[in-house]
Amino acid sequence: MPKQVDPHERRTLLADALLRVAATRGLMDVSLRHVAAEAGVTAGMVQHYFRTKDEMMVFALDVVSARVQARLEADPTTHDGPGALVRALLVQLLPVDDDRVLEGRVAIAFHAYAASRPAVATRLREDTRGMRAMIAEQIRSEGHGALDPEQAATGLLSLVEGLAVHVLGGHVTADHAVSTLDAHLAMAFGHVSVLGRPDDPRHSRAEHR
Amino acid sequence: MPKQVDPHERRTLLADALLRVAATRGLMDVSLRHVAAEAGVTAGMVQHYFRTKDEMMVFALDVVSARVQARLEADPTTHDGPGALVRALLVQLLPVDDDRVLEGRVAIAFHAYAASRPAVATRLREDTRGMRAMIAEQIRSEGHGALDPEQAATGLLSLVEGLAVHVLGGHVTADHAVSTLDAHLAMAFGHVSVLGRPDDPRHSRAEHR
């Protein structure tokens, strides 16, 4: 038997290349050959690890959701109470730095892709479902009870997704988005249970970049 | 000189076909030939009215934004005060019926497209800018002043965009989205200045379809 390689590692390498292409040139430019070129390998190898293009797409989607979850678990502010946990999660989804901008572009691209690919849509739905359940639970535990946890969770999640779209489109600043999120968090949880905003108490009015 | 036709009418016809294709099969399947087939014309005619594919895309985007604005102006509840006006605008953006579902799919597809097409991104930005300005103005006039109008406008717009994405993805019901929007509107404007919710006072808990 020949050389033994870790297939998952290879696939992840290719998925990373795919994500880079998707983020910089859009999902329409994601092709076997482009991904291969971006990864610095031959198109044949891509085909060897993904029998079909859709298989590659779905795997790439898995990679990003796993990556987001990993970052969440590594975030220390997670353990500063329910409010901080929820904030940590939601900020992960906001394009606040370069890495997150790439992931954001990929995410929105996949949402569009999901409209015509049921398999992708299902996976997206599972992820959202999990996040909403955990947010609702946290609100139930510390929220000030004035509003329905399920509804508040839906609202926060949607707000963040919309903010992400607007930030990526250059409609608003990342700072503006974060402060908007914080304002809404303060409404869901009784107080501003947020540490780590050492800057101007008035939210930044940087306006459109 | 030969037969005189209204170019704008022709272009709109083609744009409609493009929107149908984009909504049902995704933006990746939008090609000159597919649009032509959907419109029931030859590919040559499409080329006659749009010198390039991008030109066709941008025009189609213009058509939808013009259509949304037209619907807004035709909405009678618009004149029931600032709160109702804002609600009317935002509900227009929610995929509450079949037509709006198609437009919603198109919108998210274009947001993804904008990531790699600056011209499209600019146009999208202009539309958003206008909406936010008008929402902020309305909040300034009747809002209860506890929060910054600009920020509240950004929040509402983002919320609606996120809700639209979630509804289209099947993550939440349209009813759930509307009631969530209403809850947030009640926060921006002092009271629930909304008529026309004859159903159960408790928001519908239809959950994920």
Added chain:
DNA sequence: AGAATGACGATACAAGTGCAATGTGACAAG
């Protein structure tokens, strides 16, 4: 040492893409 097997690379192919060039026909002004 030899063979088997997994990891690739190269190539082929049908289908589809955007775009350019050129044709064709009808209709209105002269």
Added chain:
DNA sequence: CTTGTCACATTGCACTTGTATCGTCATTCT
């Protein structure tokens, strides 16, 4: 009735796409 001009149709081209097929080479077990 001619003629110029606009509205389309046809065809062609160079290219990219996803996928199938086959070749090759190294490595590891026997």
